[in-house]
Every structure is written in C-alpha cells, then in structure tokens.
Amino acid sequence: MFEPTPGDKFTFGLWTVGWQARDPFGDATRPPLDPVESVHRLAELGAYGVTFHDDDLLAVEPDRDKAIAAFRKALDETGLKVPMATTNLFTHPVFKDGAFTSNDRDIRRYAIRKVMRNLDLASELGAETYVFWGGREGAESDGAKDVRVALDRFREAIDLLAEYVTDKGYGIRFALEPKPNEPRGDILLPTIGHALAFIGSLEHADMVGLNPEVGHEQMAGMNFVHGIAQALWHGKLFHIDLNGQHGPKYDQDLVFGHGDLKSAFFLVDLLENGGYEGPRHFDYKPSRTEDISGVWASAAANMRTYLILKERARAFRADPEVQEALAASRTDQLAVPTLGPGETYEHLAEDDFDVEAAGQRAYHYERLDQLAVEHILGAR
Amino acid sequence: MFEPTPGDKFTFGLWTVGWQARDPFGDATRPPLDPVESVHRLAELGAYGVTFHDDDLLAVEPDRDKAIAAFRKALDETGLKVPMATTNLFTHPVFKDGAFTSNDRDIRRYAIRKVMRNLDLASELGAETYVFWGGREGAESDGAKDVRVALDRFREAIDLLAEYVTDKGYGIRFALEPKPNEPRGDILLPTIGHALAFIGSLEHADMVGLNPEVGHEQMAGMNFVHGIAQALWHGKLFHIDLNGQHGPKYDQDLVFGHGDLKSAFFLVDLLENGGYEGPRHFDYKPSRTEDISGVWASAAANMRTYLILKERARAFRADPEVQEALAASRTDQLAVPTLGPGETYEHLAEDDFDVEAAGQRAYHYERLDQLAVEHILGAR
Amino acid sequence: MFEPTPGDKFTFGLWTVGWQARDPFGDATRPPLDPVESVHRLAELGAYGVTFHDDDLLAVEPDRDKAIAAFRKALDETGLKVPMATTNLFTHPVFKDGAFTSNDRDIRRYAIRKVMRNLDLASELGAETYVFWGGREGAESDGAKDVRVALDRFREAIDLLAEYVTDKGYGIRFALEPKPNEPRGDILLPTIGHALAFIGSLEHADMVGLNPEVGHEQMAGMNFVHGIAQALWHGKLFHIDLNGQHGPKYDQDLVFGHGDLKSAFFLVDLLENGGYEGPRHFDYKPSRTEDISGVWASAAANMRTYLILKERARAFRADPEVQEALAASRTDQLAVPTLGPGETYEHLAEDDFDVEAAGQRAYHYERLDQLAVEHILGAR
C-alpha cells in the first residue's frame, strides 16, 4: 500500500546515500559510493529521480567526462530523471570565507565560473531547478563582514547567473536554500523569510524561488509548515528538501519523519493540498552507525513515511468530524474578506459590535488538534 | 560624559516604565504609573520622546479625553516628542485568535477600527511612525490556521490602513514588528526576513517598513546585527526596539546591553555608521524585583550603556590598528564588484586562477574580533 | 478502546483545567472554575485523582475551611484521590526574589510556614507525594545571586521540611520539579540532572526524588526520555508531569502528545515498561482560545493520547520484526557486563581485537527507528 512509484516524484541527492559519514569528530565510516550504483538502487526502490552537486559525480571516477558518461548511462537504463542540480561551493578551502561573498574577488569569479560550468551540464541532463545553498556565505564575527555589502555581491552573482541561464535559453529556475548557521557562525539569508525578501530585490526575481529544508528552519525554532505556507503564498516554493531535525542544535539531516512527526504530517498535508507540483526531494544523511544496507533501508524509509502521512492527511481531510470541527472553529470565515464588496474603511464605523460578548467566543482548536493527532496515530 | 540629551533621540514606550510586572506566574509587583509622571521623569533623564499604545494612556485615568489632555500638557511642559505610536491588539480576550487574522470577521473589523482611531491621535501628536506588532496573529496548532489565507487578511488590513493614512494626509509610515512566538505558539511574520518579504507584497509597500526588536530576533537564535543590516539594505529600517535577551527562551525584555553585550556593541556601531536616523527606542521591562526607583534607574541604564557603546564604536573605527586589521582581512575588497566595468560573464573564463594557492590565503578574522572585544572592554 | 479508567492512574492539577488563561500579554479569557466542579468533571472523564496548590482551593470560595470542606465532599462523592499536593510559592509579589532562596530571611521563613501548613492538609487528604517547583528561585543577573549560598538555603529548607514530615509521621515523599527558566531568567536546579545532584546532598536524600515535566526539559533542548531514564536509574522518579512543548521557547504546557509525538511514544513505552508505578499526572494549560467545553475536551485528549500510545508501545515491543531488529542492533549485548565474571582490568590485555574490522560493523538503528515510526503511525 505504501510502495513508492515514480509517480510519487520522490528524488534523492547523490550526496545523501553517498555520504561517507565523516563528522566534525569522526572519520568516515563508509566507503565512497559509485553514483551509478546509487542511480540503480534508487530506481529499484521506486524513486523518480536523483540530484547532484558537480563534485558528487566524481566520487569514484576522477575523470569528469567518464564520470558523466557513466552517470548518463545509468539514467538511461533506469529512467531516473535529474530534476535538480547544484554546485559544491563549500568543501574546498578556497571557499572558507564564502563563494559569492568572499572578500577575494578572484574567488568570487571562480565560484561563478564553477556554477556556470555545472549549469551547462544540468541543462543537458534536463534539470528544471538549480539550487543555491550558500553555506559559506556568512561570518563568525560581526566585525568580519558588512552584510549590506555582502548582499550586494550575492545579488550580483545571482543576477549574473540568471542572465547566463536566460541567454543560453536553459529552461532552468533558481531555488535559494536558506540556513541559519553551520558551517558558518551565521549564514546570510538565514530563513525562508530572509531569502524571500532578498529575491524581491533581484533583477530576474521571477525566475528565482526557494528550496527550503525542514531541518534548516527547525534549527532556528521556526515552524516549517508556516514557512512553506508563506513561500507558497509568495509563489516561491520551487523545490523542497525533506528530512528531520530535533530543534536548535547541529544540522542532523535525519530521515523524513524521524524528527518532529506531527509537523511532518501537516507538511505533507500542505504539500499535497497546497498546489505544490515539484519533486519531493530527500536531503538527509544515513546515520554514521549504518553500513550500505542501512543506507538503502533509510532511503526507503523516507518514502514510506511520506506515503503513510499522505494517506493520514487524506483521511484527516475526509473525516466528517474533522470537517465539522473546522467549521466549529470557523476556519472557513478567514477566507472571507474583511471588507465586503464595495465597502471602504468608512463602513467599519457602522458596525454594531459587542466587544465583551465577542471576547467570550471560543475557537475549539484543542479538539481540532486532537483529531489531527489521532489521525496521525492511525487511531480513527 | 555619558549623559543623554534629547539630541541622542532616545525614546521609551509608556508601557515599559509603566509595566506593572505581572508575569505568567505572578501578580503585579508595582502600581499603575501615571503617563504624566512618566513623561516628566523621562524628560528629566534626558530622553527625546515617548511612545504609546492607545490603551497605555488610560493607565490611571479612565476618561480618554481627560487622559489625552493630561498627556498633551505633560508633553508641552517637557518638550518630549511622540515619534511613534501603536495599538494594543493583544490584551483583551477578543483578540485571543488574532486581530487582523482572527477567524471572526467582526473582530477583524473591530481591530481595524481600533487602529484607525489611534492613528488619528498619533497624527495629532506628531507621530511619524506607526508600529504594528501582531502578537496574537498566529496559532498553536498547524491545523488551526491556514497561513496563506491569514496572510491574505493581514495584507488586506495593512493595505486598508495605509490607504486610510494616505487619504487623511497623515505624515505617517508603518513599521511591522516581527516576533517568532509568545504569546502564540507560532506568530505570523516570525522574523525580520519574513516581514520584509510580506512588505514586498503590499499595495503601499513604500510606506511600510520594519520595527525590529533585539530580543525578538534573538529568541529565534538570529544574529540581530545581520538582521538590521539586511533591513537597512532593503531600505526598511523605519524604527527599532532596543533591549536585551539571553537566547531562545521566553521574551525577557532586559535592559539594553544586559543580554548579549558584544552584539549590542556591533549594533550600535551599525546604527551610528549605517545611516539610521530614527529614534533609539527602548522596549524593555524593568525587572519584577524593582520598585519605582529601580524603574527609573533601569531607564537611565539603557541610555547610558548605549552612549558608552557609541563611544567604544567610535574608538574602534578610529583605531589605526583596527583599520590595518580590516585591510589585512581585505574587507574593503568586498565592495568591489565581481565583474569589472564593461565585463560580462564571458570574461570570467579568461581568469588565471590557482585554486590551491587561493585556498591557502587567510582572513585574519580572529585578530579583528579580538580588537573589537578589547575595545568593548575599554582595554585599548 | 481508549477510554480511561481510574486504574490508568491519570491525575490532573486543579490549576490545569482551572487556568483562567491569563498570559504575559493578555487578560483572562475564562472565569474562575470551582474545584468542586473540576473534581466531578474529571471523575466523569475517567481520571483517578486530582492535585492542588494550597491557593488553588480558594479559586471561588475565599474561606479556607469552607473551601476544603467542599473539596473533601466532592472527593468523597466521586472517589477521586489526591496523590500529590504542592505549594504556591510564586504568585504573590512577596516571592519575587524567591521563596526558600529570597534574600530576605523573613520571607524564607514565611515560605516554609506556608508549605508546612499545606503539608498538614496534604497528609489529611492522603497525598503520598509533595512537589516543590522553585519557579522563583533564581535570578536575571549573575551578579544578583550567589548560587552557592542560594543552594545552601534551598537545602536548609528541604532538610527542614523533610524533618517536619518525618516528625509528624506523614507518609509523604518529596519530589523536586526542575525548570530551566521562566518566570526567572535562570532558575536554580534547571534540569533533571541538576536536581538529582542536589538531592544527593540532602540530609534526608532517601525521601526526596523528582517530578520532571516534559516541557521543562524540552525547553532546554533536553531529550526527555533520556532524562526520565536517568531519573529511574537513580531510583528517583517519584512523580511525573505530562504535557507538550515545541522546543526552546516559552513554557507552552500543551496537551500531552500535542508537542513532540515521537518522544511521547518512547516516554509512554518507558513509563509502562520501566517500573514506574505512580500517577500519570497531566500538567498542561488548555489553550487561551478555549471556553470551558474546550477545557474538558482537552483534558480528555491527554488521557486518550496516552492510552493510544500505550497500545502502540505494546504492539511495538510485541512485533517479532522489532525484536529481530533489536537483536540485529545488538541492544541486548549492552546488558552484558564489560568484564566477565572474575575478570579484572588486567584481563583486558589478553583480548584479540581487530579495530579496523570492528569499525566496519553496523548497528542498523535506522531500521529500528523506522519500525518505531510506523508503529506510532499505526501502520503496522
């Protein structure tokens, strides 16, 4: 019943199953994984596609052309798509002060070239979305970086790359991925909100949206469902990274649903009913305690949990008692404009309103929340 | 040396010194404070102005006209200005599900009327900024509120009120005040970023900016200096709330500088050198352990610490060793556009770049940070 | 199937359903609730007992004797037990600097008297546990309170009260309730760990244990299940407060299971299988948006979710695949002492151990975690 198929549009980063499990205090616990193997295994598990950083393709084959050829072949054999690609602008020491916002101009230029090169490949492979995670754009000390000037450079880079994609006629949109911190003490564009505001300042704002990640927002204590709703409201949910996190701490990249399960339920509910049509992309890290069998088990777990939650959300919305509870909470009334047709603010003065009586009305949200919890638990 | 004068543009909310120190677990420890007394005492302490919620004026005098008359008289006697005003849309039970985004349409209409009425007074008193803190616009459960629809209503209300102010010819701009949570589990527009993005969607976006508060951003673990820098970059720092906070926990509203002192230093440095011309507004709560003498002592402390930090920031920027250290970190290079005059992305391919050599360059930020710390400590 | 009965040992604080929903930014949204009504309604809902602060009894009847008589009558009529009682040492302004650790000696003495008086009543009503939540024992500034001296006074008070209970022959044990902050900036004994350590220093350590609260630990980002496990390991889980919280922010006191649902599952699993025999006590606050019908709905929700999770935990432990997965993770091997019978550290040198081979072993925790998630979701 909860078996994934390509129609579910589940995708995985090559860097997720391919993570060698090196962490700040420990060496790798797994050997490099051939992207070709990842493609085949993910296809067998029911995935729709894979995504990659430029450098991910070179995990076991250092020759770029050979690596690309092998990857293409695997895609052809399996039918897996590449709906998204991105650039590694963080691993090499050259990016230690940032890529687009490094103090060093030649490094900024190198970073842009690195993206351009991989945009060419992304386009060839049919990617429709190109993600920018600016993990090194930031600072540890407030004296080290003038954020206003850094945002000038950030904008310059994105504007330039948007122009490049437009000139080339690539059918690619950009998606910025916010994160509050780690690996930098503070990262620029730390949340969905900050990135949305930045996008509004871009020359090609229309082709730039977001790739929010569950854990990144939760690291700032943000409500991820609220964030996704605001991104949708602005028409900017271009892509999404699904995983799990236990609140403000290091970036955990847990399997989807293995963090805040209730939030995951409402997220699936929103994605399935809120008009999002893009890939359901998992950006997680199989725990360092796992071998390759655990890697594939965890990959499958992401999809399975999503499908269970999708079914739970369907049942929740279909439940007559839920519908009655929503009505009792008057949630439908929020969609009614505050001014009536033809009204202006002047009409407000005519209202006959008893503030004390209105203050006694209840909203019955506890009941609604409990109905959701029971649906999550499969207890209704 | 650190004595405040009106020229420093320090302002206080009536609700700060007037806070009766009721908290979620305890009764008031101080009696109501007459706004007239607040005006006189703040003037004596060197403040430039006061700000207020509509309801604040009624602290000891229930008759609105009389209360306003007494308040005006005190302003006239002292010369204190009222650069900002705001509305209480959170204390009364009627707002328990929100004001502009309550499910109940008549409550939304009442909220708008309440703002309109106080806008009239604010204009009369010469206020240039009107603040909107939507503390009750939010939810405890993700099932309780469709954030997209709530944002529609929020936008409708702000658009309508902007139209009102424009029609009336009031010289008033709006400033939204973000907060992540408390009193709601999650509040709409939780950070500077989310509010900036929202503003971009408004009909009268030009007249709407931000009133960020130190503690509110720090409750989400956000770097406040980064947030203010982004707000300035968007041209949206219309007003500011200064106070202190110790990271993610309940809203502490400490005296300015009594929380993260290093961040306070860089904030003052940015405000003084970043082009912000508005009031330095303190939105803090004198501790519940204080009597009225402690209230005034804490009010004075806010201003004194600001002035000391201002002097520290001046000395920091004037220190030749700091200037040399900034140059060694190449912070000036970030202001140089990544593309040269006349260049396009095509020119990037011509760069001769040694990525390994560039990767070995250092940025010397530790030295710069230490210079800042020593300036804060008055040790240079 | 999930209908509570007294045998489930569910208890509620009178202050939970009786909370008038006053918060730091808003007035009460509900009228006072007669404790007599609470007793009757909770009995009807299937609760086992109620608990109270001394002051809770006076919610609607100011005469203490009459209030107690009415309360007793309701207990007799319903059969509800009073397994726990506690003291309000936080609402009155007199406690603004603490109760047992106030700088003022006469206030410390008053606090102790207040506890003694209610201990007499608690004993009469058959309470077996007396809770101490030192919400006002703390500080906002590190200069304000010498924590070492404050702990001396805290210990003096608990020692004295333990002596009182012992002398009187009351069959009562004490349970300390840790909390990291709110209403004080930092509260003494902020976590389960700090309180356990403190208990070890007491004269009557044997009769003092813990009353940990879900939300209090989660406000510090602590894993509540780990904390309860350590409390059990020390033999100190005397009582427990069940509710919900969304990580580090203000104290939310959500319905049990309405916060971190996965953690709630493992908590129930541990309580049911870990030897805890005491009451399942709910210390939550019905949302401010509710009227009295929502209060009772939320009270019932706490119990129902607990029972569902109890059933999920039973099925999880009984599932052969779970048992197989636990064995594959070698969780049983952790119970085998590291030294064999008769071994000393000298025998360790004789081991034949291949560190590289051992480093390649996997623990398969991802699979185990997914099995738990699927059981929580009722999907197995």
Add this chain to the structure above:
Amino acid sequence: MFEPTPGDKFTFGLWTVGWQARDPFGDATRPPLDPVESVHRLAELGAYGVTFHDDDLLAVEPDRDKAIAAFRKALDETGLKVPMATTNLFTHPVFKDGAFTSNDRDIRRYAIRKVMRNLDLASELGAETYVFWGGREGAESDGAKDVRVALDRFREAIDLLAEYVTDKGYGIRFALEPKPNEPRGDILLPTIGHALAFIGSLEHADMVGLNPEVGHEQMAGMNFVHGIAQALWHGKLFHIDLNGQHGPKYDQDLVFGHGDLKSAFFLVDLLENGGYEGPRHFDYKPSRTEDISGVWASAAANMRTYLILKERARAFRADPEVQEALAASRTDQLAVPTLGPGETYEHLAEDDFDVEAAGQRAYHYERLDQLAVEHILGAR
C-alpha cells in the same frame, strides 16, 4: 599589563591550536601541526601547560615512542607542564556507537584498554587530572539505546579505571565533561547536573569530578556561571574548559570571550573568587579562515581577554558603589541561615510577618547589573 605568565596557569589542548579546520562541510584548511612546535610557541606566549589526547601526539610522527620522546624534550626545554590528559574515543569508526557504552562488548573493552595505556603516560608526564568526554556515548533514536543499561556500562568503565589508577598509585583524579549533543543526537550526561548526579553513584566518587565547558552548557541554553557555581558547591570543579559559543547551535569552540562576554566576566569573577585553583584551560578552535599566524594570535587572545576580565572583576568587587549596591540588594542576608541558632521549625509559627508589606520591598538588581556592565565596559 595583560601579559600572561605561567603563574596565571593558562593551558591549551594540543588539539586546539593543532586543529586542521576540517568541518562537516569542508576539508582541512591548515596542515598538521607538530606538537613540539605547539609546546614551544605556547611557552613563548606565556602559557603554563599543555594537555593532549593520546592520538594528538601522533599528528606528524606516527611512531609513538619517538613522538613521546620529542614531546618530553619540548616540555623539558620550555618548562611547560601537562596538568591534564585525555583519550580520543570518538574519531575512529570503531567508536561510532560509543566507547564505554557501545553495544559491542569487545569495543567497550578496547576503549578501556586505550584509556589505561594513556593513563600510564599521563601519570609519567605528571598529569593530575584525566578528562573523560563521552562524545560518542549516546543515540539518535530513543529506541536505539536503553539509557539505564548504558549508564550501568558507563559506571562500570569509570569504576574500573578508577580502580586501575588507585592500584597503580597514580596521583590522578578523573573529570567528566558533559555535552548535550553533537556528534550524537543526544549524548549521555548532557549537562553539569546530569554528570554530577552520575558521579554520586560511582564507587570511587571522591576521585571523580567535572571538566565543564563553556560552550557545551550554553548549547543547552544553560547559564554557565550557575552551573560552575553548583559544581563548586558539590566540591566537583576539578578542571574547566574555557571558550565561547552563541547559544543553541553547533559546537562553535570560539575564543574565550568571543561569545557571551557578560557571562565570561561573571565566570572569571567566580573562578578567581570562588576557590578554584586548577588550570584555566582553553578548549577552542581557531576559525577555519585562519592560517598558522591566526592560530597563535587567537591563542594569545584567549589569555589576554581572561586577564582583562580578571582586572575588571577585581575592580568591580573593590568598587564602594558596588559594595553599597550589593548591600542594598541584601545579598549578604542570603548567607544567614533561615533558622536561627537553636531554632526548629516550630519557632517559625512565632514570626510576626506582614506579607503585603514584604511584597513591596524591592531588590534593586537592575542597578547592580548596570554596575557590572559598566565595569565590563571599562567605563567606571
């Protein structure tokens, strides 16, 4: 004036200045550093000693005997002491499920052997403290590890090693280092409090204390000064790790004072006046943006800031206005026992106490806090 000397007892871990700046998202930015060079440079900078993990000595010389000989020679040449040593039980994949609490018994035995071997060396080098940081003792999922059983194994290991040290006659005490998370999702003994409680359960509790780290407690939002005060109160502050952190996020290991500066001031005040006689040990990481010159600059910065804060604390305590303010806050009254000589709880009933009048007393903490801030700023 702020030049460190050996008399200041400043010490550094070899792993601090020797950190190659590899992080979860980036490769090393600095080459390995020869411990011999570290010893010489730290001596030149005025340090008192160095500390090490067993594996640290092998940074550039793989032969253990040769590495130790070179290290000893450098110590002899410089006069640097080795007051503390510790074991690397976290880098190798073999420890991915823990060391003392790994499910695999042979790994637990290997871990104990690894410690024993380095204890021999530590003793030879004159170390008086041996630190245990159990960074891998923990779990990502609550189903993966029974914490009670894990604590049994943890206790077994510490008991065994204490017995070893006692038998050998080494003059070494143990110091446990708590941390809430990272690299594990949740680490056992997450705070000072949990570790103190655990120590109380040990067979050789007298020889086991704590090595708390600034950043580790602040990652859980804990007040570090409060934690150190409680550790001192229990007589368990055996050693300390000084660094900086910006609240709940990944482990930053900033230079001391580069995080929460106000807390650093009160910490130095407590250490200097609270009876702590051990080393002032810096456990920080020079930022990834630094080269070796930045490493030494940052090492010097730690010591310089400590000395400035020490001078600020001295002046704070000597300031007559501070003394007067402390008296006005009645902080001295907290040291007076709540019961007078010869009193029992029965005497409390005789008090004549006006609760309303007492409730109006103020504590004047705002003034005290401001005096501290001004001393930190060097403005008095």
